[in-house]
Amino acid sequence: MPFANSENSRNFFAFLDLYYEHSRICGDDQVIDWLEKRGSDPDFWHETALTWHWEAGVDILHWIIRQPTCEMATASWILIEALSEGDLYPTAADYVASDLAFFDMCRDITERWRAGFYTSNRLGFTKQQAINFDQSVAAFNRQRLLIGNPSLWQLPRAAFGPFKGAQAISAKDAVFERGQLRMTMQHFSETHKGALKLPK
Structure with a gap:
């Protein structure tokens, strides 16, 4: 789709500028409130987990794993x-101390798995995501054996999959990008019709 140095190109990049300036749904300190008002949305949570920008911290992920309808x-x-x-x-x-939020979340997930908290197995991974997950499981197990397989990190077999459920349905209105909650580009363009022309 060549549109370099064209009016469409200028409109496209102007739209991106507008999007990144105005597409945030709320401030970082209001995201949990927004999620709570949104209600149960396991597909959105799953997509968020799969694409999470870890440098943004773990508060959002910790909230997700505490929800009764969070997927296995x-x-x-x-x-x-x-x-x-x-x-x-x-x-x-x-x-x-700097790792405590991270550790608390991981311990929380482990304890919830052992208590049978996670019961829904509706969602799974793409083929590539499943490969990545299996590689991460292998790395985790190697580390666990090196430190003597402590009870702290012992999990039921089900926690390691395989998870062969459906892929999550992407939300049409919201997405986390680098840890920031934004409108999807489609939703943003629909709510800003006429402001700018997108390239065809």
Whole structure:
């Protein structure tokens, strides 16, 4: 779709500028309230987990894994991706203060898995996501064995999948981008009709 140096090109980049300036749904400190008002939306939570920008922290993910309708695949993806990337320690005392929010979330997921909190297995992964998840599980298990398989990180077999459910249906109105809650581009363009022309 070549439109460089054309009016369409200028309109497109002007639209992007407008989008990134005005598409945020709320401030970071209001996102949890927004999620609570939105109600149960496991598909949206699953999509959020799969594309999460970890540098944005874990508050949103921690909220998601506490919801009764959180999918098994969602909770396990968050836990395994988190624990397979960093150093794994055998006790809570081994985690430094800067890691406490991260540790609390991971321990919370582990305890909820062991308590049978996660019961819905409706959603799963794409083929590539399943490959990535299995690789992360292998990395997690290697680390766990190296530190003596402590009880802190023992999980039921179901937590490791396979999760062969349907793919999540993407929300039409909202998306997390680099940890920020924004309108989707489609929803934003529909609510700003006439402001700018998009390239055809």
